[in-house]
Amino acid sequence: MTNNYETVMGLEVHVELKTKTKIFCNCANKFGDKPNTNTCPVCLGLPGAIPVLNEKVLDLAVTAGLATNCEISRIGKQDRKNYFYPDLAKGYQISQDENPICHDGYLDIETSRGKKRIRINRMHIEEDAGKLIHEEGLGSLVDNNRAGTPLIEIVSEPDLRSAEEVLAYLQKLRAILTYTDVSDAKMNEGSFRCDVNLSVREAGKEEFGTRVEMKNLNSFQSIQRAIEYETARHIKAVESGEELIQETRGYSQDTRKTYSMRSKEDAADYRFIPDPDLMPIIITDEKIEEIKESLPELPDARKARYTEEYGLSNYDAEQLTSSIEVATFFEETVKNGANPKSVANLIITEIFRLSSPEDFDVNISPAAFAETIEFVDNGRINLGSAKKIIEIIFENPEKTPESIIFEEDLEQINDRTILGKIIDDVILHSKKAVDEYRSGKEKALQAVIGQVMGKTKGKANPQLTIDILKEKLG
Ligand SMILES: [Zn+2]
Structure with a gap:
């Protein structure tokens, strides 16, 4: 089906950093605590509270950048990215628009077709939002423990062409982040989250097809299934002349289908402005050297x-x-x-x-x-x-x-005499398989071996069983 088409994908991976405290305050950065216990005016976004950047966040971002062959920016700034979410009290997220900490890196992945290089466009720091919890009978509740958790967002170039490549890339990225202790990168706890940007084009074409962004992919299996489902949906649309729209789609594990969430925002919708409360970021050559030296x-x-x-x-x-x-x-x-x-x-x-x-x-x-x-x-x-x-x-x-x-009673039967007697008995009662084997059907031996294993409750030495059988069946 996909021979005439090419799936083009790029990934946005959000990674929670392994710091003791949050990105702009001294609250604990910990998963699984009682809701709203790790909060303060800064991470609650109360008016007048002033954020101060946690220096460890920079160290970990630079570590992740160096470990993925990125260039490191010497000067950076942080920007307010405006959007409304009930779990984002400030009405904006502090992120980075221009000048991400790291840019232009790559990862090499291994697939069944061999080695492939996947380019990384950029890697920037930002804060996580809180979390909405939908409770039957109670409505929707906000847990702000996650608000202000430091993140890096790692954006790849659209170099990925199959689910296999996507999974290999994620596995390699996850390995690097855990080796360097940048993150515990647990998908099931949300500290390693992946959005897939996907479009489909006819093979050989230069221009991209209509792009969708898929979210809520919280396991490798979901990622694979969502890519397969979405690829098929795009091909069907292209072939029937149906128009695809640029949008954000979710994936449901229950129906194994993707569904429309909202039309995709453009960068302009976010109204990025530099955050006036935060100092410029300066990363020295000495700092980069020091981190390079300490890489495992x-x-x-x-x-x-x-x-x-x-x-x-x-x-x-x-x-x-x-x-x-x-x-x-x-x-x-x-x-x-x-x-x-x-x-x-x-x-x-x-x-x-x-x-x-x-x-x-x-x-x-x-x-x-x-x-x-x-x-x-x-x-x-x-x-x-x-x-x-x-x-x-x-x-x-x-x-x-x-x-x-x-x-x-798992001790293996290695005794030739004991095993020989059992095998004699099996041969006597497996006439059909024995005849087949003798008439040249090598495969029939498996059935006889199975019988021996059954009789010995799986304890027969497999190699010895084969040797004795072959001797006896000549
Ligand atoms: Zn706080």
């Missing part, structure tokens, strides 16, 4: 190290470096003595099934995980049992791999 090992460097040091594939290394939590868990497990390739395999296949890399929260210690992997590598249990152990520990973290092997 970034995801791309770590990925290169994993491929060299541990012999991992590009793909595996990319997965494992996608967040600092995953990378730390991997390295801690290896430090506990487990084989790096086995660790990588089990994290990507099993641990990611139980906890996604974006919201990585594992309930198993690196030591217990390493021990489980070693039991597989030395033949005491098989891979299926290892997965069972990991699942049980996720539910009951007080248990050890050793105790679970005992309780669940």
Whole structure:
């Protein structure tokens, strides 16, 4: 369907910065506290209250800029962006119009088509608004704890062409922000939020199609589905000659559809004016050098190290470096003595099934995980049992791999004689599959192996089972 069309996307990512206090006052910058407990006249937007910029916000913005190959502005200002929201008491948000702190950077992403460079147009600082809470029976309430939370907005160029590229870009950006400790970048807590600007044009055309901005995309899955839905909607409109309008659209997880929210504002509607209460921003060369020196090992460097040091594939290394939590868990497990390739395999296949890399929260210690992997590598249990152990520990973290092997009777059957007898019995009762295999159908062996696994409650040594079967079936 999309062969004759090209989807063109650019992203606006809002990131809450990991500062102790808010951007213009001393209130705590904390998620999850009782509503309206972290507020003061400044972040409530009361008349006469004077904002003072938190210097840490600049440090973190410059850190994020340097880590994404941006140029850093030496002089900046902050502007009032006017709009009316019930959770924005001042009637304007303090943001940056011209002179963003960082500009002209890029990120390299890895997709199934290889490496691609995505350009970053700009990165500016701004304050977050409060939050509306809609309560049945109580109406709409405002929680101002979030008002004045420091943000950076990272705007990419329209270089993205598929949902896969968008997700790879977000994953890389998220990795960089967590490695550098700029943000905890949790999508489920709203500290990492993404708006997608999307248009569709006929392949080969220079000019862009009508652009929509999609908001309320609060998971990687929603982003992917919204892009797919919206692309199909645009193509249909183009083919039927229907006119698309430039607008802001939301996405509903329930209907899996996008819906119109409002017509898109133009920059002129915001009536930007420099905020007279705030001093100009000056960033010195010394400051930039100091932050450059303090940058940690970034995801791309770590990925290169994993491929060299541990012999991992590009793909595996990319997965494992996608967040600092995953990378730390991997390295801690290896430090506990487990084989790096086995660790990588089990994290990507099993641990990611139980906890996604974006919201990585594992309930198993690196030591217990390493021990489980070693039991597989030395033949005491098989891979299926290892997965069972990991699942049980996720539910009951007080248990050890050793105790679970005992309780669940998971010890692998490595004894040729014992296994041989079981296999003789299976062969006797699986005439059809055996005949098929003997007549040249290699695949039929899987059915027989399945029978052996069933009989041994999954404890048979898989390789030994195959060897014995092949001997016996000649
Ligand atoms: Zn405050």
